[in-house]
Amino acid sequence: MHCVSWLLLWTCLLMLGIIVRGAPAQCPSECHCHGDLQHVICDNVGLKKIPQVSEATRLLNLQRNNLGSIPTGAFSESKGLISLHMQHCHLREIGSQAFKGLNKLVYLYLSNNDISTIKPSAFEDLTELTYLHLDGNQISNLPKGIFSPMINLFVLQLSDNKLRELRQGTFSGAKDLRWLHISNNELTTLHPSSLDDVENLAILHLDGNKMSTYPSVAMSKLRVVEELTLGKNPMKTIPDNAFQSFGRYMEKLHLDNMGLEKLSDGAFTGVTAVKVLHLENNRLKSIPKSLQFNTITNLTLFNNPWNCSCQIAPLRKWMDSIPIPNRPDALCASPNQHKGKQVRDITGFKRCRPKTARTKKGMRQ
Numbered sequence: 001m002h003c004v005s006w007l008l009l010w011t012c013l014l015m016l017g018i019i020v021r022g023a024p025a026q027c028p029s030e031c032h033c034h035g036d037l038q039h040v041i042c043d044n045v046g047l048k049k050i051p052q053v054s055e056a057t058r059l060l061n062l063q064r065n066n067l068g069s070i071p072t073g074a075f076s077e078s079k080g081l082i083s084l085h086m087q088h089c090h091l092r093e094i095g096s097q098a099f100k101g102l103n104k105l106v107y108l109y110l111s112n113n114d115i116s117t118i119k120p121s122a123f124e125d126l127t128e129l130t131y132l133h134l135d136g137n138q139i140s141n142l143p144k145g146i147f148s149p150m151i152n153l154f155v156l157q158l159s160d161n162k163l164r165e166l167r168q169g170t171f172s173g174a175k176d177l178r179w180l181h182i183s184n185n186e187l188t189t190l191h192p193s194s195l196d197d198v199e200n201l202a203i204l205h206l207d208g209n210k211m212s213t214y215p216s217v218a219m220s221k222l223r224v225v226e227e228l229t230l231g232k233n234p235m236k237t238i239p240d241n242a243f244q245s246f247g248r249y250m251e252k253l254h255l256d257n258m259g260l261e262k263l264s265d266g267a268f269t270g271v272t273a274v275k276v277l278h279l280e281n282n283r284l285k286s287i288p289k290s291l292q293f294n295t296i297t298n299l300t301l302f303n304n305p306w307n308c309s310c311q312i313a314p315l316r317k318w319m320d321s322i323p324i325p326n327r328p329d330a331l332c333a334s335p336n337q338h339k340g341k342q343v344r345d346i347t348g349f350k351r352c353r354p355k356t357a358r359t360k361k362g363m364r365q
């Protein structure tokens with residue numbers, strides 16, 4: 001008799017303790033937990049709302065549940081979170097202060113939802129956030145300063161959304177941003193000051209947008225871009241000095257599938273380190289003199305109407321300097337005697353004299 005009532009009392013006290021402390025130090029019933037609740041995994045378990053997990057939890061995986069929205073304070077008991085996974089959760093909106101209290105969060109994955117609305121101050125408190133993945137959503141507009149709490153943001157993934165423009169102040173505060181991915185959106189223009197706050201970008205992906213002119217002014221604020229992709233934008237020309245402000249750093253440049261007709265004579269001014277250059281599927285006839293070939297290891301040129309007159313001689317010379325199997329495809333469309341031939345197979349460029357030769361008197365013997 002005594003034993004049973006003592007047991008009941010203990011059970012009551014335990015439950016009372018749990019209620020008073022508010023946060024059940026228990027694994028949510030649908031989820032798996034590891035390492036003393038440090039990892040809580042609720043991947044595709046039919047959750048309809050966000051479970052409360054304790055401050056002990058570092059990683060919360062809620063992928064593939066039908067969650068709809070993130071209400072204010074949804075994570076108020078989960079202040080220890082470092083990594084939060086909410087891909088494929090049918091999220092439509094991120095409310096203001098949705099992540100309130102998560103000031104230790106480093107990784108936030110919101111890819112592949114239906115997010116169209118991000119309320120101002122949605123990301124308040126995310127001062128440690130370093131990786132933010134918002135790709136594969138319906139975002140057409142970003143409130144000014146939306147990323148400003150994220151003074152440590154390093155990677156921002158916004159590809160496969162519906163962004164139409166980047167305005168001044170979009171990235172204010174995110175001054176450590178290094179990787180910015182905005183491929184496959186509907187950008188027609190970058191406001192001249194839109195990149196002022198992120199001058200340390202190293203990787204910028206803008207391919208698959210609708211820009212018909214190169215955004216020279218916005219780009220000129222960047223200092224250290226190593227990789228730039230602009231493919232699949234309907235640009236006809238690349239202007240002089242397009243890459244000058246970061247040309248010493250740029251190693252990879254993608255200008256493929258654009259319908260490009262001309263690279264201006266000074267398009268590559270200041271570009272001194274490029275290793276990988278993609279120019280395929282355009283309407284280019286010539287390569288400007290400002291392109292230095294000496295650092296290039298990978299070059300793609302196919303499906304352009306190359307004009308194989310003397311101006312192509314530096315390209316031909318570079319092809320001679322690399323192993324035969326690596327010499328890229330490039331068919332000549334003109335002049336008539338070379339039409340249909342590969343640049344690498346053409347001979348006779350020895351007769352093309354560099355323009356400077358004339359000024360160096362006495363060089364010829």
Ligand SMILES: *[C@@H]1O[C@H](CO)[C@@H](O)[C@H](O)[C@H]1NC(C)=O
Binds near residue numbers: 297298326
């Ligand atoms: C460069 O080309 C080689 C073969 O030609 C390929 O194996 C390599 O992956 C390419 N590198 C890059 C960065 O595209």
Ligand SMILES: *[C@@H]1O[C@H](CO)[C@@H](O)[C@H](O)[C@H]1NC(C)=O
Binds near residue numbers: 285311334
């Ligand atoms: C090819 O280049 C040469 C030399 O610059 C020029 O005279 C000729 O008109 C060009 N041909 C085409 C089809 O653009």
